[in-house]
Amino acid sequence: MIGSQDEALKLRLKMMIIEECEKEDITPEEIPDDVELFSDASGLELDSLDALQISMGLQTQFKVRLADSKDFRRVVTTINALADHLQPE
Amino acid sequence: MIYIHKSGSINVRQEETFDVKAAWKKVSPSMIRRTDRFIQLSLLGAYNTIGQEEIPEESALYMASGQGNLAVFKRLRDQRYIYKQPPKPVDFINSLSNTSGFYVAQFFGLLGKNLNVSRHGLVIENILMLAQADLEQGREKQILLGGVDELQEPLDFTRRTLGLCDDHLLGEGSNWLLLSAQKEEALASIEVLSDQMDSLKLKAYFASLQQKTQVAFGGRCESVWVEEILKLYDFELFEYASECDFYETNPLFALHRFVEEGRGELLFINTFNAQYRVIKVVLI
Structure with missing residues (x-):
């Protein structure tokens, strides 16, 4: 199953983001699947340090290593896109 | 000052x-x-x-x-x-x-x-x-x-x-x-006396004090030594230790409590490696 259709995977990703970015006041349900995570529309108010934390979370919890910031920007856009990257089919 | x-x-x-x-x-x-x-x-x-x-x-x-x-x-x-x-x-x-x-x-x-x-x-x-x-x-x-x-x-x-x-x-x-x-x-x-003193020099300093004063001691001061000092000199103990367990910066807690509830003057005596320092606080 492609990642964007795997609700369990997307829930794990959202919980990882909440944990790594210490956004304890936000529930997974409040993070939209198809909105850019680093945009104002996401309501998450993430910054560059959050990007590093998410990168570390992907490495430790999902065993995915993103080589550099360019790679990060390409992969970590929306929850759906990130899930598809982790689980292409 | x-x-x-x-x-x-x-x-x-x-x-x-x-x-x-x-x-x-x-x-x-x-x-x-x-x-x-x-x-x-x-x-x-x-x-x-x-x-x-x-x-x-x-x-x-x-x-x-x-x-x-x-x-x-x-x-x-x-x-x-x-x-x-x-x-x-x-x-x-x-x-x-x-x-x-x-x-x-x-x-x-x-x-x-x-x-x-x-x-x-x-x-x-x-x-x-x-x-x-x-x-x-x-x-x-x-x-x-x-x-x-x-x-x-x-x-x-x-x-x-x-x-x-x-x-x-x-x-x-x-x-x-x-x-x-x-x-x-x-x-x-508040004043930290500039001299770092050994026990003898500290006792000489205590002996030179003209007026009755309150004292408090840091957590590293041994209780036997504290009792000896209190017996030797006309000091009144300002008690804060019953409210505070040891951490290195708790002298500031003692000073805070004295500022809150004390009266007159306090000498806070603390030690490390057999050297002593004195902080003097006088309420206004």
Whole structure:
């Protein structure tokens, strides 16, 4: 199953983001699947340090290593896109 | 001469549990992310001293600690050597010695000198001497000075690290003073005697005192020696130890309690490696 259709995977990703970015006041349900995570529309108010934390979370919890910031920007856009990257089919 | 204009405290005893994070979150929900217990203690202690009041942005911030933010170093060590992972970026940033100073300065909008001193033994006396020199020479107009220590587990290991006996109860706290060279509206004067003394020289100093005074002793002073001093000289003990377990910066708790509830004059005597220092506080 492609990642964007795997609700369990997307829930794990959202919980990882909440944990790594210490956004304890936000529930997974409040993070939209198809909105850019680093945009104002996401309501998450993430910054560059959050990007590093998410990168570390992907490495430790999902065993995915993103080589550099360019790679990060390409992969970590929306929850759906990130899930598809982790689980292409 | 320098003066205490405000004092405030967070003091947690060994057997107490205190949710620092929840307490700080009530004060500033927007400044909780990326802070750990050491930083939250720092912020809360400083807030209990200054509150919502604005202080001039050029005020300096001097922070002291016995062990610094040791908990974050433990996390970094575990991540690196036990879990074989790189450190979390936030932990890495918080491991810088003055990160808590940065947060306190940011909360109060302070842009002045931000100094952080961490050492075992007489750390409060040393940072007060720095503050005294800078205020008396006019290098600083006002200094927010704090001492912060976080209780570290396991307690036996911490006692050994600090060079304390097994029966020492360990606490944690964040105690702060707002200092300036201005006497107007001050609560008390404060002075660290410039001489570091051995026991003989200290006794000679005690013998030279003209008037009856109150004394308090640091946690490293042995109880037998304290009893001897109290018997030898006409001193009255200012009791604070029953409210406070040991942490390196708890002399500031004693000073805070004296400013709150004391009267007259206090000599706070502390020791490390058989050398003694005396802080003199006179209430105004």
